[in-house]
Amino acid sequence: MENRVETRYTCSQCKRTRALHFGSPEQDTMAFIPKNNPNGLFIYSDIHRCKDGFLAINNLHIDANSSVRTIDFLKLPSEKKVKPSVVGIPVPSEPVSLMKSYRITGIRSDQSFRLTIKDDLLDIFLIIGDIQLDDEQAEYQIKSNNDTVEIKYYHSDLQFTDNLEDWLIELANLLELLPPTKVGLFIDTLRYIEKLRKIPPAPFHIDLLKTILSSHKIFFDVNQDTELESALNTIEEMYGSDIIQSLNKILEALQTNPEATLQEFTQANDEDLSHLVYLFLILEQENVITIVRPDEIKFT
Numbered sequence: 001m002e003n004r005v006e007t008r009y010t011c012s013q014c015k016r017t018r019a020l021h022f023g024s025p026e027q028d029t030m031a032f033i034p035k036n037n038p039n040g041l042f043i044y045s046d047i048h049r050c051k052d053g054f055l056a057i058n059n060l061h062i063d064a065n066s067s068v069r070t071i072d073f074l075k076l077p078s079e080k081k082v083k084p085s086v087v088g089i090p091v092p093s094e095p096v097s098l099m100k101s102y103r104i105t106g107i108r109s110d111q112s113f114r115l116t117i118k119d120d121l122l123d124i125f126l127i128i129g130d131i132q133l134d135d136e137q138a139e140y141q142i143k144s145n146n147d148t149v150e151i152k153y154y155h156s157d158l159q160f161t162d163n164l165e166d167w168l169i170e171l172a173n174l175l176e177l178l179p180p181t182k183v184g185l186f187i188d189t190l191r192y193i194e195k196l197r198k199i200p201p202a203p204f205h206i207d208l209l210k211t212i213l214s215s216h217k218i219f220f221d222v223n224q225d226t227e228l229e230s231a232l233n234t235i236e237e238m239y240g241s242d243i244i245q246s247l248n249k250i251l252e253a254l255q256t257n258p259e260a261t262l263q264e265f266t267q268a269n270d271e272d273l274s275h276l277v278y279l280f281l282i283l284e285q286e287n288v289i290t291i292v293r294p295d296e297i298k299f300t
C-alpha cells in the first residue's frame with residue numbers, strides 16, 4: 001500500500017489554503033510529471049475554482065518527499081500579437097523553443113487528453129499531460145484556418161476519431177478567432193470536448209465552446225417581452241423537466257441582479273461551467289434572455 005500524504009499550500013490569488021492528497025511523485029505517475037532538470041523536482045497542476053469563480057491552475061514544484069518547493073500561478077497573456085503578414089507569402093511561425101511554455105499535468109485526475117497547443121498570436125505553447133517532447137511523436141496534427149494555432153494529439157486512452165478531429169479543428173479555429181481566453185476556461189472547454197468527443201460537433205455545441213472560451217467577457221439582458229411561462233413550457237417539452245429548477249434559479253438571480261455576469265454565476269453555483277453555459281444558451285434560444293457578447297464573437 002502506498003503512503004498518501006497531505007500537502008497544504010495557500011493560493012496567492014484566492015488566498016485559500018488548499019489541501020492536496022497524493023502518493024509519492026515517483027509512484028503517482030498520473031498526477032505528476034518529472035521536471036526536466038537535474039534537481040529532481042516534479043510538477044503537479046492543482047486545478048481549482050479561484051477568486052473570480054473560474055478554474056485556475058497553480059503548478060506546484062514538488063520534491064521527492066512531497067514538499068512544495070515553489071508555486072507558479074498560470075496566467076495566459078491578455079493580448080494577442082499582431083501577426084505580420086505579407087500578401088501571398090506565408091510567414092513562418094515562431095519556433096516553440098522561443099515561446100513561453102506552460103505545462104499542465106492533466107485536465108482530470110484520471111485518463112484524459114494528451115495534447116500540445118501552439119498559439120502564435122498569444123505566443124504560448126501549452127503542453128497538457130505527461131508528454132515527453134523529445135522522445136514522443138504526435139499521432140495527429142491539426143491547424144487553424146490561418147495557421148496561427150496548431151494542436152498536436154499524442155497517444156492516450158482516448159481514441160482519436162473523425163468526430164474528435166472535427167472538435168479539435170473547431171477549437172483551433174475558435175482560439176484563432178476569439179479574444180484571449182483564461183487558462184481555466186480553456187480547461188473547461190477541453191473537458192467539454194472530452195465529454196462529447198464521440199458525437200460530431202453541431203452548431204449549438206460550437207456556440208457553447210465560444211461562450212465558454214469567452215465567459216469572462218459576457219453578461220445578460222432579460223427580455224421583458226417574452227412570455228416566460230410559455231417559454232419555460234417549450235423548454236420543458238424539449239429538454240425535460242430536470243433543468244427547469246436550475247433555469248428558475250438563474251432567472252431569479254438575474255431579476256435580483258440584472259448586471260450579473262457569467263462569472264458571478266460560476267461563483268455562486270459550483271456547477272460545471274459547460275452545464276451552466278448550456279442552460280444560458282437554452283434561455284437565449286427561447287428568447288428569454290439575450291447574451292451580450294464582445295464584438296469579436298457576435299454570433300450570426
Ligand SMILES: [Zn+2]
Pocket residue numbers: 011012013014015016048049050051056
Ligand atoms: Zn486560487
